[in-house]
Amino acid sequence: MAKKKYYVVWKGVNPGIYNTWDDCQRQINGYKGAQYKSYPSMTEAEQALKTGYQPSTKQKVNSNSNASSSSPIWNSLSVDAACSGNPGVTEYQGVNSKTKEVIFYQKFPLGTNNIGEFLALVHGISYVQQKGLNIPIYTDSKTAMSWISKKKCGSKLEPIGDTQKLFELVERAEKWLQNNIITAKILKWDTKSWGEIPADFGRK
Secondary structure, three states: OOOOOEEEEOOOOOOOEEOOHHHHHHOOOOOOOOEEEEEEOOOHHHHHHHHHOOOOEEEEEOOOOOOEEEOOOOOOOEEEEEEEEEEEEEEEEEEEOOOEEEEEEEEEEEEEEHHHHHHHHHHHHHHHHHHHHHHHEEEOOOOHHHHHHOOOOOOOOOOOOOHHHHHHHHHHHHHHHHHOOOOOOOEEEEEEHHOOOOOOOOOO
């Protein structure tokens, strides 16, 4: 289960404390200069609301560039994976970060979460570049970002039986990475500050 978080909105449609990321998003989406952060307890959230917004000084490093953790870029694609067991039934998807509209979705009878994250990111990169979209791609997986930089899936899962279809796609993904230059910007989703990534399956 994901840990409970409380979202403080200092500048937004209706400033205050919100119990869910969806409620928080409604206050900040499209609001110029929105200020907000998440906190692990109501006490901290209440204190922060009184104290006022403190800009983050941390910088997030990703495979293509540095990204501030102050707020996400909503005009973007978010990707994520879910696995029932590890290995187990594996799914991945890519969604519009702002609207959560599903752009692509895949499901396999057997796989791992890391493989799903890797395939989701490759799918996202190829989709954005083939469509000529000038938008970044968010992932919450450092492992997937590492495998992308190496152009190689690092899983130790064997490509036999129920994993055959999965690894056929893994091989295609690796070949695509080796034969194409990545121009899309890949950014690390700051779960601690922003809550779960929009593509999250909600099963943690």
